[in-house]
Amino acid sequence: MSKLLEVKNLSTHFFTDDGLVKAVDNISYSLNEGETLGLVGESGCGKSVNALSLLRLIPNPPGKIVSGKVIFEDQNLLTLSEDDICRIRGNRMAMIFQEPMTSLNPVMTIGRQLMEPMEIHRQMTRGEIQERCLDLLKRVHIPEAPTRMNAYPHQFSGGMLQRAMIAMGLTCNPRLVIADEPTTALDVTIQAQLLELMKDLTREFGTALIIITHNLGIVARYADRVNVMYAGRIVEKSTAMDLYKNPRHPYTIGLMASVPRLDQDMKKKLKPIEGQPPDLIHLPSGCSFHPRCSYRVERCLNETPELKTVNENHEIACWVDVRT
Amino acid sequence: MSEHNNNILLTVNNLTLYFPVFKGIIFKKKIGEVKAVDGVSFSIASGETLGLVGESGCGKTSTGRAILQMDHPTSGEVIFEGADITKLNKYELRHLRKKMQLIFQDPFGSLDPRMTVRDIIGEPLLIHKLNGSKAEYREQIDHLMETVGLNPRMVDRYPHEFSGGQRQRIGIARALSVRPSLIICDEPVSALDVSIQAQIINLLEELQEKFNLTYLFIAHDLAVVRHISDRIAVMYLGEIVEFADRKDLYHSPQHPYTQALIAAVPIPDPLIEAERKHVLLSGEVPSPLNPPAGCKFHTRCPYVHDLCRKKTPQLNQVSDRGHRVACHLSAKAPDRNNP
Known part of the structure; x- marks a missing residue:
């Protein structure tokens, strides 16, 4: 290795x-x-x-x-x-923080925050990014991913937020x-x-x-x-x-x-x-x-x-x- | 250990505590209720x-608060030393509160930052007029501080001058000051560092032996609860789903929820961990505002079948040592293997 x-x-x-x-x-x-x-x-x-x-x-x-x-x-x-x-x-190199409640931006949707790293680092179209985000949300077992993309952090439970954080780390x-x-x-x-x-x-x-x-x-x-x-x-x-x-x-x-x-x-x-x-x-x-x-x-x-x-x-x- | 009939200090019968949920600001309309505690029964021996x-x-926590009458129970009985305390008025209750004390979870939020340690520990003594003369009062406080392992010379300091573990000791001294017989420990160690947790657990055990205290120990850490408790009740959405001697609970957990809880606690040994089966629960705890019908656990249960969705299981005895389980499955196959 x-x-x-x-x-x-x-x-x-x-x-x-x-x-x-x-x-x-x-x-x-x-x-x-x-x-x-x-x-x-x-x-x-x-x-x-x-x-x-x-x-x-x-x-x-x-x-x-x-x-x-x-x-x-x-x-x-x-x-x-x-x-x-x-x-x-x-x-x-990505980081997953301890308190998902305080480390996510409360006035941005989960989807936007999830897409942000790829918008910055990748030359991909919006559609491609969205597709990858949906896929990641499914991978971390968040049900109804398309609607969840438009939800705000306060609408998620603690466990779900941390799942979203994990997805964000892996984007x-x-x-x-x-x-x-x-x-x-x-x-x-x-x-x-x-x-x-x-x-x-x-x-x-x-x-x-x-x-x-x-x-x-x-x-x-x-x-x-x-x-x-x-x-x-x-x-x-x-x-x-x-x-x-x-x-x-x-x-x-x-x-x-x-x-x-x-x-x-x-x-x-x-x-x-x-x-x-x-x-x-x-x-x-x-x-x-x-x-x-x-x-x-x-x-x-x-x-x-x-x-x-x-x-x-x-x-x-x-x-x-x-x-x- | 499980002295079932003699020396019962506290019996809780069918205790319920519902919190109404309102909608609207001016014209409040009740839209439902959260069944925080829903028909809990148990007894604790002295x-x-x-x-x-x-x-x-x-x-x-709601169960603990309902027992202490900090939130008046919606229904049910709390029989403490032979009398139902849900029927007492507040003057009668005040006398009784001497005998029932609470240790809180958060050592930072539960001490008034503007009071010295002397005032904090002495407050219950003053309220219950147990302070005696000035010299006696001082002596009592010094003695209490020594009992919990604090240096009495620190008596005039403020809470912010202490570390988390020391603050928890102050909280324990405050609870002990009125010589209670029952102490409800609400997550007393979960906010502390690992090496300090053990100090506080040992202190609680020593005090129990010394003053013959009875504890209701509330925690989410199964390893800690197993260490300190004689018997254990597992709660899920306001109900007790399994109740057993600590040995039985860990060696033959009957309820799927208990099994999953035990499996979820990692053991600090890679060799054992490599061989352990990891039963994972899917999903999350449903909203208590709108709990599932039938068995409340059925949405996450790996063994769910039709009956579970319709009928609420009763807490049934499965062994002669008082092991009780609320699960349709365990009634049919009591010797189902545990993970």
């Missing part, structure tokens, strides 16, 4: 009145064609900022991509001109789709429907997918590889199989022990991660996780661990080998 | 946790 995306030493900082927020701090990862990558972490860990940085959608000010490279289809997106990056957004056959918490606001049965749909469609079109979520179960079901993020950094990077079989970073281990599972002994007590998520303006010294970590040693307080390889497809950023 | 699961709009 060839490499589709490579992120090298990406840092995105926010210069706020209260101080500097290193929302994404020196992260590197790559993604192959057609692969699904899960990006897991709690709120404020930088997973969404990371996604927005790839498409250069960080509001500036206060935010700024301060360093790094995002190499997508052999060009560095961070050095492209505004016109050139516009040709990539929604075309080669131009992108090589990479970034889904930022695509199902968090939806009910479980709808969530399952949509994730299956996304998986089927991306597989059919050979599209690579980045799923951003805090739900470890979703990642287990859909991702090939996983990056676990904490306080702006990737703390563990692995194939999904390896990550769930032997999680090596104390944070990942903690996360897994703190979620109740359907297949687990019911009387087993949950083991929460103690303490609170860190304040990004006043990050702890050394490893940001050390105040909450039960394995911490002296070194964690002063030195920030970098990612190091533990086996061929598994990297962790930790000073301690938790298996010993 | 010290037990009953889980109430369902998707948004299924009436789980």
Whole structure:
């Protein structure tokens, strides 16, 4: 498989009145064609900022991509001109946002919003575009597609809006789709429907997918590889199989022990991660996780661990080998 | 676990809560009603946790509110400690509310931003005149904060100075302040981060043991409900469709809706996930304003047949451990395999 995306030493900082927020701090990862990558972490860990940085959608000010490279289809997106990056957004790389209610324009019909990317990126006639949109709406199982094209977002239910968003993301056959918490606001049965749909469609079109979520179960079901993020950094990077079989970073281990599972002994007590998520303006010294970590040693307080390889497809950023 | 007859704290009989829907601005005309809760019955034993699961709009929160008389039920009985509280007047109710408290879903919206933590936790004490002398009042609040794992030195701070998990602890301390016997937890952890959820779940379990609390635990996350509840009721469009011991519910779910709900929750293990069958429901929850005839679930049910479209199934007992299901199919083939 060839490499589709490579992120090298990406840092995105926010210069706020209260101080500097290193929302994404020196992260590197790559993604192959057609692969699904899960990006897991709690709120404020930088997973969404990371996604927005790839498409250069960080509001500036206060935010700024301060360093790094995002190499997508052999060009560095961070050095492209505004016109050139516009040709990539929604075309080669698309995004599905978390809240369909607020990310769609309430005064434009669904049809218009669905056609917009193709009108911008494709030399197609209106008829052809309309045909493709109808086809896509059918693909995402929206009934009565022709009439739905003329409906406004408020006439759709949450699940239907998210379906329309998925269709919108796929209009131009992108090589990479970034889904930022695509199902968090939806009910479980709808969530399952949509994730299956996304998986089927991306597989059919050979599209690579980045799923951003805090739900470890979703990642287990859909991702090939996983990056676990904490306080702006990737703390563990692995194939999904390896990550769930032997999680090596104390944070990942903690996360897994703190979620109740359907297949687990019911009387087993949950083991929460103690303490609170860190304040990004006043990050702890050394490893940001050390105040909450039960394995911490002296070194964690002063030195920030970098990612190091533990086996061929598994990297962790930790000073301690938790298996010993 | 399921102490069915002894120590019943709360019994709900045929509870309904309808919201009228009006049309027009000046000449309002009633055009229908939303049957938010439509004939719900269950009982909770003292010290037990009953889980109430369902998707948004299924009436789980409305059930909680109708029990607390925050919305007066349209019909039905709510028998709390032996007395029907739907018949009480508001003075009598006020006394009783000491014993029934609520923990809210949104830790950001449920605390007054202009009150200090002391005022928030102390408010129920003042209302119910349980505050005692000034020193006693302070001591009670300090003690409550320690109980829920907050540092009493933070008592003069405002809600915005706390994180989501800490705020939820404040909400729990407020509910505990009047020493209730029943606490209705309305999605208490769904707004919290994964690592914090476990802290709050554990806290709720510890408190239950310590104060012999009874919980009605409302949530949409099946894994959480299974973890904390003794028995579970599954709701769909205002009705209970399945009611069982947590073990039975997860090992042999009888209602197609329960089966789909369980199948929809991903398990954090790729190996198990690869082998699991993914039963997908088609369509979405119908509008409660105009629910389908017969079995309300028939529009999405994979096993639907003619009878389902015409006749509403009753909640029938299918096992001697109190497993009850409202499905035509399970009555015919009680041992139908689960996914």
